[in-house]
Amino acid sequence: MRVNLVLTGFGVVGREFVRLLQEKHRFLRRAYELDFRLVAVGGRGGFITSEDGLDLKILGDAEPGSDSLETFSKNSGLPLMSTFDQADALIEATPTDTDSGEPGFGYIMKAIHHQMDIVAISKGALVRHYDTIFTAADANQVKLKFSGATAAALPTLDIGQISLAGSEIVSIEGILNGTSNYILSSMQREQVSFEEALKAAQHQGIAEANPRLDVEGIDSACKILLLANSLLGSRLSLSDVTVTGIVGVSSEDIIEASAQGKKMKLLARAYKQDGTVRVEVGPSMIGSDHLLSSVDGTNKGIVFRTDTMGDVGAVGGSSSPRGAAAAALKDLIHLYHTT
Amino acid sequence: MRVNLVLTGFGVVGREFVRLLQEKHRFLRRAYELDFRLVAVGGRGGFITSEDGLDLKILGDAEPGSDSLETFSKNSGLPLMSTFDQADALIEATPTDTDSGEPGFGYIMKAIHHQMDIVAISKGALVRHYDTIFTAADANQVKLKFSGATAAALPTLDIGQISLAGSEIVSIEGILNGTSNYILSSMQREQVSFEEALKAAQHQGIAEANPRLDVEGIDSACKILLLANSLLGSRLSLSDVTVTGIVGVSSEDIIEASAQGKKMKLLARAYKQDGTVRVEVGPSMIGSDHLLSSVDGTNKGIVFRTDTMGDVGAVGGSSSPRGAAAAALKDLIHLYHTT
Known part of the structure; x- marks a missing residue:
């Protein structure tokens, strides 16, 4: 099964998630018959996108941070877009802001509007707008998982x-x-x-x-x-x-x-x-x-x-970017593969 | 969803499972839309059966052991049967015999033959005949869960x-x-x-x-x-x-x-x-x-x-008959309800 992903946030956890997608690509196809393709990654400056899938190796080797997305855009000739198009799932990994819940809240609501399933790692949107988010998700038959926001690799x-x-x-x-x-x-x-x-x-x-x-x-x-x-x-x-x-x-x-x-x-x-x-x-x-x-x-x-x-x-x-990224990957697997 | 159950083994864990079915009946309908009905319970002397469901209160109040099934048979006028008929699922809770794997093995193979799903609590059959059981289960599209045999309430x-x-x-x-x-x-x-x-x-x-x-x-x-x-x-x-x-x-x-x-x-x-x-x-x-x-x-x-x-x-x-029975109930819920 092919699953097109959008990643918002390219900090240490977001980058680690990209690395895991690359490292585990063959394993995920074999063990779960899932073929994840990263079609957009967004940071402060905008989104790099590719319908055919972005190069995971280049992204995984880049420094974490939005600047790397701008460099990627320049080097690849792909323009920075202002937002993301419809895909199968959103991985929300922007920094947690418990006051505003942004920018995660905006991304999550946009994904729900597009009927994209969601794996949330950052906590801000969820703690600020829990009811709004889940009411909208239910109404749009969108599944939302958030192990990454509730102690990550620790199964809670x-x-x-x-x-x-x-x-x-x-x-x-x-x-x-x-x-x-x-x-x-x-x-x-x-x-x-x-x-x-x-x-x-x-x-x-x-x-x-x-x-x-x-x-x-x-x-x-x-x-x-x-x-x-x-x-x-x-x-x-x-x-x-x-x-x-x-x-x-x-x-x-x-x-x-x-x-x-x-x-x-x-x-x-x-x-x-x-x-x-x-x-x-x-x-x-x-x-x-x-x-x-x-x-x-x-x-x-x-x-x-x-x-x-x-x-x-x-x-x-134990807390680590890799553990948080692995928890998000687990959620993603469960969205599309039932054991 | 109505689910008809057969229970083999009426020791302390089997009886505790019956008690849980009664205690949790309303909760299970509300939370998981599952309506479990116990249609047969078997011990050394034979099976008590009822298509309409056995009385959980009488069974739950009885002493554990096969003798209680014979008493139940006498008091209720239901004859002791030599085996069980086709139902939706088998709960296998006979004593563990790691040498022969019996009587659990026979019950499990019969259930597979009837295309009944299985929740195993006893370990003998699984450790003696793992390959035979899972090969047959796969061939008959039967699901088999066994949390009760792998540390029960501890999620392993x-x-x-x-x-x-x-x-x-x-x-x-x-x-x-x-x-x-x-x-x-x-x-x-x-x-x-x-x-x-x-x-x-x-x-x-x-x-x-x-x-x-x-x-x-x-x-x-x-x-x-x-x-x-x-x-x-x-x-x-x-x-x-x-x-x-x-x-x-x-x-x-x-x-x-x-x-x-x-x-x-x-x-x-x-x-x-x-x-x-x-x-x-x-x-x-x-x-x-x-x-x-x-x-x-x-x-x-x-x-x-x-x-x-x-x-x-x-x-x-912590080890207890109630914990083991609760682990089997968990498995049973997951057979018929996906979260």
Whole structure:
């Protein structure tokens, strides 16, 4: 089956997705009978497009960023277009802006209008306009998957929707942000301050120059919000989530946790209480008997409490552009191949 | 959608499955538009059958065991039949016999002959006759799911087949048997001998009177074998698995593990080496940085090493008849409802 793709956003994750398409092309045809062709890639300056498929090798070798698309346009003679034409699916990988939800929201609504299926990696549009997007998608019979926006390689939606089918999810608890978990792990293991651990994480490319989304808990809040809306039936938005990040975690807090034989973790929680769904993010100490206590470094983890299967969770899926791109590829496979 | 079911085996898991069918009946209709009707239940003495559906309340309240089916027959006036008629699906929950694979094998082949889909909970038939069963199922376009035989509520096949789609699984490592994990956890936490821990587990109903399958590693071997055959493409049988159980784990071994800050676990492993798949089960010490190090008591866990998503695993799914029955119900839902 031939599937024509549009990719919006050519950052490190978008570029990694292009690399995976190339690296896995033969495997995807053999294992799933899927032949993906990238017909458009868009960045700040516009879209490069080709009905016959863009050269994945050239794009995969390029530096991430919109400038590479302009260079590609110049070198190939393909003009930069202002938008994309109808295709089979959109891979939405623009930077997350939790205030406006743009530019992802515009791209997603355009794809829905074109009846294109959607794999979202960026979170902004989903956390700002969840209801609008899903109402429009349903009305247009468009399928939308977003593993890449809910902890990427860590299977969260999969477990909630598939592995727990027939069970009732009572609560969700997760370590959903690899960067903040790495910082807390370093603070505890190496007995350094938050500032020192953050600087080291930035030096290693684990934390961004502007680490706000991660260390203030916003990224975790986006993920648990999307999980709650998908799995617990709520229709909450980001302002409904009580969020405390790890900026205020002191060396004394860490020493206290160690003294109690515990670990400090940034936990995201969603649960039903008095008929409503509550969602919150904040630092907590967890003991060695907690299923997530061995989730250290950039690893993530999630535990679902259920009525019939006890506690079931996932661990691992260490944060990386490759992992996020692989999660999007997984979603894409499931849009067109049923196992 | 109406789905007529045959259940073979009325032990604790079979009875729990009946209870779940009753408890979840309304929910399953609402959430998945599935209306399951139990038309036959078979035990050692024969089958009770009813085209209109057997009374789930009476069966769910009965003691587990074939005798209850005979009592049901007497009280209801329904005669015991020698076998079952064609229906939509078979739930195979007879006791696991890894030597003969019977009686499950006979029931499974009969179901395939009737073009009934199958949800297997018992392992004997699958580990003895994997190739025969799947060849026949393919030839008859029969779907067969067996989450209940591969660690039940712990999502193992789901993650391998669904969450890791597009990735290559390099190796699988798991704590797949709740009983032996409980015994090892007790030995380490309470500093008791294997015999004392086993006796306590038997007293609590966690270990069976004849604990051979669990403590000799055979149950773990069955599960990792089925995972390897399903996910790594092998066609191995039980005799190909190198198995060491926990019977030989001494108090000294446990003390040594504790001294090193590690835990003793019964690990089941499958990996590719020199073009072939190797499968082995044996006790190992794992450090606190291992993703499975917080998997204690009757909990289970599994980690897949992949080429694109790093290490991804599942934890929890504590062993219980209810968890095993819920895993079978999940499989049944997926046979008839695609998300």
